Amino acid sequence: MISRRELEDAQQYTAERLAEVGIVLTAAEQDAIEVADFGLSELGETGLQLLVYVNTDRYCAKELVLRPGQTCPEHRHPPFDGTPGKEETFRCRSGRVYLYVEGEPTPQPSCVPPPGAYTVSREVELGPGEQHTIPPGTLHWFQAGAEGAVVTEFSSASRDDLDEFTDERVARTTVVA
Amino acid sequence: MISRRELEDAQQYTAERLAEVGIVLTAAEQDAIEVADFGLSELGETGLQLLVYVNTDRYCAKELVLRPGQTCPEHRHPPFDGTPGKEETFRCRSGRVYLYVEGEPTPQPSCVPPPGAYTVSREVELGPGEQHTIPPGTLHWFQAGAEGAVVTEFSSASRDDLDEFTDERVARTTVVA
Numbered sequence: 595m596i597s598r599r600e601l602e603d604a605q606q607y608t609a610e611r612l613a614e615v616g617i618v619l620t621a622a623e624q625d626a627i628e629v630a631d632f633g634l635s636e637l638g639e640t641g642l643q644l645l646v647y648v649n650t651d652r653y654c655a656k657e658l659v660l661r662p663g664q665t666c667p668e669h670r671h672p673p674f675d676g677t678p679g680k681e682e683t684f685r686c687r688s689g690r691v692y693l694y695v696e697g698e699p700t701p702q703p704s705c706v707p708p709p710g711a712y713t714v715s716r717e718v719e720l721g722p723g724e725q726h727t728i729p730p731g732t733l734h735w736f737q738a739g740a741e742g743a744v745v746t747e748f749s750s751a752s753r754d755d756l757d758e759f760t761d762e763r764v765a766r767t768t769v770v771a
Numbered sequence: 772m773i774s775r776r777e778l779e780d781a782q783q784y785t786a787e788r789l790a791e792v793g794i795v796l797t798a799a800e801q802d803a804i805e806v807a808d809f810g811l812s813e814l815g816e817t818g819l820q821l822l823v824y825v826n827t828d829r830y831c832a833k834e835l836v837l838r839p840g841q842t843c844p845e846h847r848h849p850p851f852d853g854t855p856g857k858e859e860t861f862r863c864r865s866g867r868v869y870l871y872v873e874g875e876p877t878p879q880p881s882c883v884p885p886p887g888a889y890t891v892s893r894e895v896e897l898g899p900g901e902q903h904t905i906p907p908g909t910l911h912w913f914q915a916g917a918e919g920a921v922v923t924e925f926s927s928a929s930r931d932d933l934d935e936f937t938d939e940r941v942a943r944t945t946v947v948a
Contacts (some may be wrong), residue, residue, distance in 0.1 A: 616793030618864070618900035648904065648925055653830040655860070655925040683825045683832070687795070687870055723795035726827065748832040748925065760930045 660738035679730035682749035690739035790854035837915035856907035867916035
């Protein structure tokens with residue numbers, strides 16, 4: 595649960611970070627900025643701000659904005675509607691983001707996850723202009739560096755409601771009260 | 772046909788316009804900027820500069836850069852591999868772009884197409900932060916306004932080699948000599 599104030603602060607932070615990297619939003623888009631606390635009520639630690647540009651039944655594009663050290667918790671995108679599930683490409687626009695994906699664990703990863711269930715630790719570090727594609731159905735989580743991050747996500751069709759989180763306390767819904 | 776000099780000038784112009792809107796490219800991406808004269812050897816009039824971020828068998832994302840008044844000629848994306856063909860969303864980042872699509876002709880359109888075969892004239896004007904989605908298999912062309920334009924394209928999988936142009940003189944291949 596987050597407060598109305600936290601929601602509005604996070605939306606304003608997001609709009610400012612996007613403006614800094616030259617991304618122009620319409621007024622309707624500014625109002626539609628999503629803030630996710632993943633049900634943990636610790637938005638600054640585990641959370642994500644999103645702006646969805648388009649999400650058809652074939653492709654999707656979003657901007658993801660993270661505060662310094664903010665983490666999107668470990669999850670995977672399962673198959674649906676006869677597709678293999680969401681395939682996604684993260685492209686860092688500004689700041690730095692550390693992706694953790696399936697594969698050989700990185701010996702000394704740059705990030706420590708927040709308390710909870712995290713099982714994959716192959717690190718992929720992305721700075722501005724760098725990108726990485728995550729295959730459908732595979733586990734991943736990510737954390738922003740000390741300056742936060744703006745990350746563009748290109749993908750196949752997105753169904754956030756189907757995301758499967760490793761930590762059973764985590765949910766994609768955010769309650770504002 | 773374009774000269775090596777025209778190609779390099781167009782690549783540099785593209786990199787500069789992208790940098791102006793805060794888009795950071797890797798060195799490999801700068802070298803991979805595509806310049807298309809559509810076989811007409813009149814690049815400033817009929818042409819397009821492109822950077823492909825990613826093109827999987829499910830989705831694609833590109834930046835399109837147009838010089839002032841430059842036109843991408845009329846074409847459509849046909850069905851392939853059991854899909855309805857490429858569906859695409861144009862989002863204007865900077866400058867102004869005029870899309871012409873199927874539907875009721877706009878009485879006094881803002882642009883005049885270059886000499887050639889142009890049959891659709893429903894105008895959709897996009898400024899920074901505005902976007903429009905074009906259904907698969909439908910005719911469209913576009914022209915930049917007086918300041919040129921940077922346009923991000925989100926889409927399903929892209930197969931430029933299959934594009935069907937209204938003007939039979941037009942081709943997607945560009946010869947550099």
